[in-house]
Amino acid sequence: MTEYDKDAVVPRYITRWLRENAPQSDALLSEMEKYAALNNIPIAQPETARFLSVITRLAKPKRMLEIGTAIGYSAIIAARSMDGDGKILTIEYDAPTAVTARRNIKLAGLSDRVEVVCADAKDYLSYIDEDECMDMIFLDGPKAHYVYMLDDCVRLLRRGGVLISDNVLYKGMTADDAHVARRKITIVGRLREYIAALTRHPELDTALLPLGDGVTISVKI
Numbered sequence: 001m002t003e004y005d006k007d008a009v010v011p012r013y014i015t016r017w018l019r020e021n022a023p024q025s026d027a028l029l030s031e032m033e034k035y036a037a038l039n040n041i042p043i044a045q046p047e048t049a050r051f052l053s054v055i056t057r058l059a060k061p062k063r064m065l066e067i068g069t070a071i072g073y074s075a076i077i078a079a080r081s082m083d084g085d086g087k088i089l090t091i092e093y094d095a096p097t098a099v100t101a102r103r104n105i106k107l108a109g110l111s112d113r114v115e116v117v118c119a120d121a122k123d124y125l126s127y128i129d130e131d132e133c134m135d136m137i138f139l140d141g142p143k144a145h146y147v148y149m150l151d152d153c154v155r156l157l158r159r160g161g162v163l164i165s166d167n168v169l170y171k172g173m174t175a176d177d178a179h180v181a182r183r184k185i186t187i188v189g190r191l192r193e194y195i196a197a198l199t200r201h202p203e204l205d206t207a208l209l210p211l212g213d214g215v216t217i218s219v220k221i
Contacts, residue, residue, distance in 0.1 A: 008172025008179060009210050010047075019046055028107055032073050041097070043073040044140065048166055048212035052138060055217065056081035059162045061135030065128075066090035067121045067149065068141030072101035075116075076108045078138065088114045091121040091141070121145070125152035133158040139165040144187045147194040154203055157220045163204070168195055169214025 010018075025033060025046075036043045044052060056064075056078050062085065066075055069092035079088055092098040098118040105114045117124065122145050134156050139146060146165060153163055173180045173188045174195065180188050198216055199206050206218040 009169045009214055022046055022050060032071055032104060036071060041070055043070050044166060045212035048215055049077050051211055051215060052164065053077050053081045055162060055164065059136050062086055063134050064088045064136040065134045065156065066138045069101045069116055070097060072104040074138060074140060075114050076105060076110060079110045079114050086113065090114060091117050091119055091124055093120050122148055125149055128156055130155060135161050137163045143167055143170060144190045147190050147197060150194065150197055159220050161220050163218040165216045167213040168216050
């Protein structure tokens with residue numbers, strides 16, 4: 001069995017070129033990137049972050065749900081790309097990480113627009129009423145739980161709304177049995193279930209993109 005390659009989705013030379021030619025992060029985001037790297041906290045890869053920003057500007061959501069806040073990196077990027085009256089509800093399981101996210105969101109001046117809830121998203125989603133329907137959902141929480149959250153994501157997404165799912169190719173392991181690390185077998189299996197359910201869902205039109213660590217974008221039809 002071949003150990004997975006962190007550059008399996010996009011070759012390193014292309015990633016390097018993309019990052020050299022991308023807009024540079026501001027001081028706050030740069031500090032967050034350094035903090036995440038130092039503390040081994042997963043945040044959206046730069047290419048995925050740019051994609052999220054552009055899609056948010058195109059979709060113009062008034063209400064957005066994020067699953068997997070981490071330190072608030074993606075929430076800040078999305079909130080900055082929304083119109084001034086846009087709101088984000090973002091869910092983080094780990095309490096200390098949620099505290100860090102709230103602090104970063106406050107530093108970004110976005111506390112009035114981004115609400116951080118500390119909860120297990122897999123359970124919390126069922127308590128959100130359809131009346132709070134979302135224009136956009138960014139799914140970036142525990143990868144093994146994606147498949148269990150899909151029904152609620154579709155339920156909460158308005159018709160014409162956008163669902164973005166990150167890390168679906170998972171260092172290339174999702175696409176090739178030979179690259180699946182033994183300790184990742186369960187996660188990879190569930191990601192494959194998720195992608196199959198997503199692409200065959202009668203209410204979704206989905207594209208899978210080899211961007212960052214693999215991204216899907218779905219529109220509720």
